[in-house]
Amino acid sequence: MSVENPMPTSNETTETRQLILFLAEGEPNSIAARRNLENLLASAYDCQVQVQYVDVLEEYEFALEHRVLVTPTLLMIDPLPRVMIVGTLKDTETVITALRLRRSED
Amino acid sequence: MDSTDLQQRLAEAEATFEALRNQEVDAVVGAKQIMLLRLGEVERKLRESEQRFRVLVESTAQATWDADAHGNVVEESSSWLEYTGQAPGDSLGMGWLQAVHPDDRQLVEAQWQAAIGREASFECEFRLDRHDGTSSWTHLRAAPLRSTGGHVTKWVAMNVDITKKKEFEHSLQFAREQAEAATRSRGEFLANMSHEIRTPMTAILGYADILGEHLQEPDNIQCVDTIRRNGHFLLEVINDILDLSKIDAGRMSIESERVATAELVHDVLSLMQIRAQQKKLPLLVEYEGRVPATLDIDPVRLRQILLNLLSNAIKFTDTGYVQLTVRYIDTPPRVQFDVIDSGIGVAEQDIQTLFEPFTQAEASATRSVGGTGLGLTICRRLANALRGDIAVRSKPGEGSVFTLTVNADGHGELVTVSPLDRESSDPPTANDDIRLEGHILVVDDRRDILFLADRFLSEAGAEIATANDGADAIAEVAAQQRAGRPFDLVVMDMQMPNMDGYEATRHLRSSGFDRPIVALTANAMKGDRDRCLQAGCVDFVTKPLNKDVFIRTVARHLGRQG
Numbered sequence: 001m002s003v004e005n006p007m008p009t010s011n012e013t014t015e016t017r018q019l020i021l022f023l024a025e026g027e028p029n030s031i032a033a034r035r036n037l038e039n040l041l042a043s044a045y046d047c048q049v050q051v052q053y054v055d056v057l058e059e060y061e062f063a064l065e066h067r068v069l070v071t072p073t074l075l076m077i078d079p080l081p082r083v084m085i086v087g088t089l090k091d092t093e094t095v096i097t098a099l100r101l102r103r104s105e106d
Numbered sequence: 107m108d109s110t111d112l113q114q115r116l117a118e119a120e121a122t123f124e125a126l127r128n129q130e131v132d133a134v135v136g137a138k139q140i141m142l143l144r145l146g147e148v149e150r151k152l153r154e155s156e157q158r159f160r161v162l163v164e165s166t167a168q169a170t171w172d173a174d175a176h177g178n179v180v181e182e183s184s185s186w187l188e189y190t191g192q193a194p195g196d197s198l199g200m201g202w203l204q205a206v207h208p209d210d211r212q213l214v215e216a217q218w219q220a221a222i223g224r225e226a227s228f229e230c231e232f233r234l235d236r237h238d239g240t241s242s243w244t245h246l247r248a249a250p251l252r253s254t255g256g257h258v259t260k261w262v263a264m265n266v267d268i269t270k271k272k273e274f275e276h277s278l279q280f281a282r283e284q285a286e287a288a289t290r291s292r293g294e295f296l297a298n299m300s301h302e303i304r305t306p307m308t309a310i311l312g313y314a315d316i317l318g319e320h321l322q323e324p325d326n327i328q329c330v331d332t333i334r335r336n337g338h339f340l341l342e343v344i345n346d347i348l349d350l351s352k353i354d355a356g357r358m359s360i361e362s363e364r365v366a367t368a369e370l371v372h373d374v375l376s377l378m379q380i381r382a383q384q385k386k387l388p389l390l391v392e393y394e395g396r397v398p399a400t401l402d403i404d405p406v407r408l409r410q411i412l413l414n415l416l417s418n419a420i421k422f423t424d425t426g427y428v429q430l431t432v433r434y435i436d437t438p439p440r441v442q443f444d445v446i447d448s449g450i451g452v453a454e455q456d457i458q459t460l461f462e463p464f465t466q467a468e469a470s471a472t473r474s475v476g477g478t479g480l481g482l483t484i485c486r487r488l489a490n491a492l493r494g495d496i497a498v499r500s501k502p503g504e505g506s507v508f509t510l511t512v513n514a515d516g517h518g519e520l521v522t523v524s525p526l527d528r529e530s531s532d533p534p535t536a537n538d539d540i541r542l543e544g545h546i547l548v549v550d551d552r553r554d555i556l557f558l559a560d561r562f563l564s565e566a567g568a569e570i571a572t573a574n575d576g577a578d579a580i581a582e583v584a585a586q587q588r589a590g591r592p593f594d595l596v597v598m599d600m601q602m603p604n605m606d607g608y609e610a611t612r613h614l615r616s617s618g619f620d621r622p623i624v625a626l627t628a629n630a631m632k633g634d635r636d637r638c639l640q641a642g643c644v645d646f647v648t649k650p651l652n653k654d655v656f657i658r659t660v661a662r663h664l665g666r667q668g
Contacts, residue, residue, distance in 0.1 A: 024133035032130070056133055071133040083118050087125015094124075097117035101111070 015047040017099060018078035022063050024071040025055040032088040033072035040092050044104040168234075168244060171202075173261040175250075177222040186265070191237025207241050214246075225250050225258050231268060243272040251526050282442065296348055303344050308650030309554035311337045315653065341650065346348035348483050360491045365405045367398055367441070368523045371432060374412045387428055389420075390489035394433035400518030401441065407492060408512065411485045415445040415496075415508045418481060423449030432523075439514040440494065446507045452500040460498060461486045473606070485510075498543040540657055542568040543666045544594035545586070549579040549610070550626065551602040555651070559597060559626075562653050563660065576605030580613055593621060595664055597647075600627040600638060608641040615642035622663035627649075 021037055023030035034053065040073055041049055056063040056071050066075055068084070076083040089095050096103075125131065169186035173179045178199045186197055190205035197205070206214050210232035221228030226357070227249040233241045237301075248263035311334060318330045375391055382389040412430070419428045426448025431441050452460060461482050482496070489496045493513035500506035546568045548559045560570045571586070573579040579598065586592055596614070600607035611623050625638035628649040635646045647659050 027132035029130045029132040070131045070135060072130070079237045083114070084122065085118055085125070086122040087128070087130040089121070090130075091121060091124065094117045098114055098121055100114050 016078065017047055017049045017076060017101065018052075019049065019099070020052045020054055020066070020075045020077060022054050022056050022066075022068045022071050022073040022075065024057050027071070029088050030072045032090065033074070036089040036095075037074065040089065040095060046102045046104055049101075081104070141654070152239055168265040168287060169265045170262070171197075173248070173263065175258045175260060177261060178217060180260075189236065190234060205234055207235055209233070218248075219525055221248065222261075231272075234265075242267060242269040244268060266532070300344055300348055300628060303340070304630075304649040305552065305555070307337055307341055308558065308628075309552075311341075311650050312558040312562075312653075313554070317557075337650075346481065346484060360405045360407060362402050363405065364400050364518075365403055365408075367401055367432070368393075370401075370405055370409060371412075371430065374409055374416065375412060375430065378416045379418065381417065382428060385420060385424065387420060387423060387426070389416075390427060392428040392429060392431045394431055396520040396522050397432050398439075398441065398514055398517035399521045401514055402516040403492060403511075403512060403514075407488045411488050411492075411496075411510055412443060412445070414481045414485050415443075415510065419447035419449065419506070419508070421447050423447040434514070434517075435511075439517060440511050441514045441517075441604050442514075443510040445510070446505065448505040451502040451504055451506050452498065453502050454500075457498055457500065461496070475553045512610050528573060540566060540659055540661050542566040542657065542664060545546045545569045545571070546595045546597065546660070547571050547573060547579060547582060547593045548585075548597045548600070549573045549576070549607070550597075550599035550601075551575055555599065555626075555649075558651055559656070562651070562656055563597075566657050566661075568660070568664075576607060576613070578608030579610050580605075580617075583614060583619055584617075587619075595621055595660060596623045597626055597660070598623050598643065600634075608637065611638075611641040622665060624659060 007042065019037075021033060023034060037051065041051065054062055056068070063071075063073075065070075066077075068075065070086055072086070074083075074085045074089060074095070083096060083098055083100075085098055113465060137312050137631055165604045168189050168641050169183040171179055171183040171186060172181040179197055182194065182197050186202070186205075187193070187194060190197070192201070192205055192343060195201075200215070203211055203215055203218075214230060217230050227247075229245065229247040231245050234244045235241050245266045246263060247266070248261050250258040250602060251260050253259050256376075258606045260636065272627060282619065308663050314333045314337065316331050318327065318334070321330060371391060375389060379389055416430065428448075429444075429446040431444040431446065433444075434440075435442055466588045489510055494511040495510045496511075498506060499509075546563055548556055548563070548570060549572070550559070551574055556574075560572060563570050571580045580595065583593060583596070596619075598607040598611055600611075605613075605628075608624065611625075614623065622644045623642060625641075625643040625646045626649065627634055627638065627646065638646050643653065644663055645659055647656055
């Protein structure tokens with residue numbers, strides 16, 4: 001499990017998004033999902049985003065605790081309500097909407 | 107829920123839905139089974155398994171093909187076309203049946219239709235005509251595929267070349283038929299050989315007897331004795347081989363009758379006494395504990411085994427003794443006979459092979475004592491037939507113990523038997539004092555047999571006439587009848603050229619001849635006696651002619667008609 005905070009965040013916000021991406025390490029859809037998420041987060045948003053990567057092949061019990069049954073699955077655990085997106089996250093705009101993110105205006 | 111929330115929820119659902127539709131999923135975590143599948147791996151394994159299956163099918167099958175629910179071939183197999191030489195399109199529908207060998211076609215079609223009707227898997231073996239004009243055997247296996255509702259949607263089928271297997275089966279069948287034929291012809295051969303050897307043996311042994319009576323010079327007597335001894339030995343060989351072949355062919359019948367145990371043992375010992383005395387060996391008997399007064403057993407076979415074991419013991423013992431010990435063992439009830447000797451013994455490595463046909467423990471021993479090497483084989487098989495067995499313990503130079511055990515179900519009460527005094531055992535009685543009175547016709551095609559029979563009977567006082575075959579005999583009987591001097595008895599050889607003994611006997615009986623006819627035959631096979639009696643004979647004497655038995659038999663029948 002790894003926690004990363006690659007986010008360039010805007011100075012005036014203190015709001016944070018906590019995401020977990022459940023992966024099957026080495027599998028093509030999981031690789032794509034991770035790449036798409038990293039690309040998506042390369043843009044600036046009006047909040048801080050923390051991402052945790054979980055390999056279900058190593059930690060399937062953690063996946064079960066979060067009721068995650070397939071990979072790749074992106075889970076936003078904070079703020080509530082919880083958001084769960086299955087798949088490679090290739091439709092960036094839909095993902096941004098689902099995660100309630102807003103791009104910084106600059 | 108405000109519109110932003112709704113929008114966000116829709117986006118969440120849309121992203122997930124799209125992902126599932128596009129199969130952007132690569133692992134499943136099973137909540138219930140707590141298991142985890144890498145879908146990629148599953149797919150790889152499926153691919154692998156499919157590949158393996160294909161390789162397997164392609165390497166074993168001549169052809170695989172698909173048919174619709176009605177059994178019509180819808181997908182043509184290129185390997186089928188290649189194999190059978192059918193043109194593209196020809197194997198579709200029921201066209202493939204045209205490649206089936208004409209002799210098998212109707213049956214295959216009927217079975218195929220029946221399987222379709224039953225909607226059940228089907229397999230059969232038949233010949234396929236190949237493109238090169240040859241035909242080969244194939245094994246067809248077809249199975250229906252069903253929809254989830256259970257309806258047959260199509261048939262899948264596979265042909266496998268089984269020509270090699272069929273060839274092997276045919277060769278086995280051929281070998282079996284040949285073996286059966288060989289067994290049959292062996293039986294016939296043995297019967298014939300028995301005849302061919304016994305008949306001349308009659309002459310050899312008979313003339314040796316006659317010659318022996320005329321000789322005084324010890325050297326000459328010894329020569330005649332040698333002829334006699336070897337003649338008897340040769341007869342033993344023939345009898346042993348006949349016995350063994352009868353057991354092998356399952357034609358030896360085992361009777362069961364109530365026999366007095368001590369009496370049987372006494373008989374056996376008195377027969378062996380002479381041989382033991384010749385070698386100056388004491389022949390002892392001992393009853394250990396109480397033994398059954400009677401046994402339900404085949405006395406002929408039990409006697410045969412005991413005689414064989416005792417005669418072996420005497421044969422292989424030069425000093426010391428030979429002893430027969432009898433004891434009873436219960437649970438299960440059986441009687442054990444130990445034949446104990448102080449002879450040359452058997453080495454341990456030879457004990458294994460002792461009961462195999464044509465084996466004797468030591469070649470040097472064989473040369474000095476003779477024997478066919480069949481005796482123990484026969485004994486063991488006979489013992490098995492009496493629901494028992496034979497075992498052996500031995501030490502070279504110290505002696506042997508052969509233990510015969512026989513089943514004693516239904517035995518009589520247990521009694522104490524004291525060994526009978528062997529001094530009292532009677533030597534076999536000779537027939538020198540039997541006098542024959544009567545007019546006897548001897549019929550045989552062989553001059554030497556006629557001469558012997560004539561001599562034996564004349565010496566005993568009978569008046570003898572002879573005939574050379576059946577027709578001759580009929581004429582002679584009729585002539586003497588007309589002359590008012592009918593024959594009192596006829597001795598009839600059964601195997602003769604022109605008219606044989608069976609036909610002549612039937613003819614004599616149908617023409618009213620009512621005096622005894624005694625059959626003379628070299629055939630020792632079972633059933634011969636019945637055949638002679640059926641033809642109209644009253645009794646039966648086997649060649650070679652044993653003077654005592656012959657005269658006693660003739661005397662008995664002459665006496666009966668008064």
